[in-house]
Amino acid sequence: MAELSTNAANGSIVDYGAVQQSGTNHRGALRVAGATCASGASNTDQCINSIASPTIVTAGVEAFGMTVAGVNCSNTTTYYPCSFSGGTEHLNPTANYDCTGSTGNTTYPSNTTDTGQVTGPTGCEYVWDESGTQDTIASASTPVGNEALILKFASTPNLVTPTGTYTAQADFVATPTY
Numbered sequence: 001m002a003e004l005s006t007n008a009a010n011g012s013i014v015d016y017g018a019v020q021q022s023g024t025n026h027r028g029a030l031r032v033a034g035a036t037c038a039s040g041a042s043n044t045d046q047c048i049n050s051i052a053s054p055t056i057v058t059a060g061v062e063a064f065g066m067t068v069a070g071v072n073c074s075n076t077t078t079y080y081p082c083s084f085s086g087g088t089e090h091l092n093p094t095a096n097y098d099c100t101g102s103t104g105n106t107t108y109p110s111n112t113t114d115t116g117q118v119t120g121p122t123g124c125e126y127v128w129d130e131s132g133t134q135d136t137i138a139s140a141s142t143p144v145g146n147e148a149l150i151l152k153f154a155s156t157p158n159l160v161t162p163t164g165t166y167t168a169q170a171d172f173v174a175t176p177t178y
Helices: none
Strands: 002-006 012-018 030-032 063-072 135-140 144-156 170-176
Touching (some): 063 135, 135 144
Antiparallel strands (some): 063 144
């Protein structure tokens, strides 16, 4: 979860940027630290292929990505009320990182309350920008009181993907607009 609380009158944006690891190529990908990665997509190096545009993750097709599965409003204040189940959250995911994506889902999966666990269907679309460039994952145009983005990560190896301890890191930054 990534929680935001701000009294910024004109809202805020939430960005992330993949932390660049040591090694070669795909330095912001899900990878074994210090691995030498192929310059393009490969199933035989120690780097999991990042999903460049919103895609459903399929078992056995090497891929790694992130999506925003919902907004948790359970800790909101009376000053900035929020109801996820009622559709009155202030913090809204951007299109590329919205689990509803283009798969025909019209509501966030399996979340009927403001505090329920989001298990989600396999229909969520995932994406990961490994470049280190800041990508906006959510924004608000009004103040936000303790609303939390529920982040989901998905990864699957190929049958020939080498074993190892794979990690990915990201920096998340919220910028208010006063």
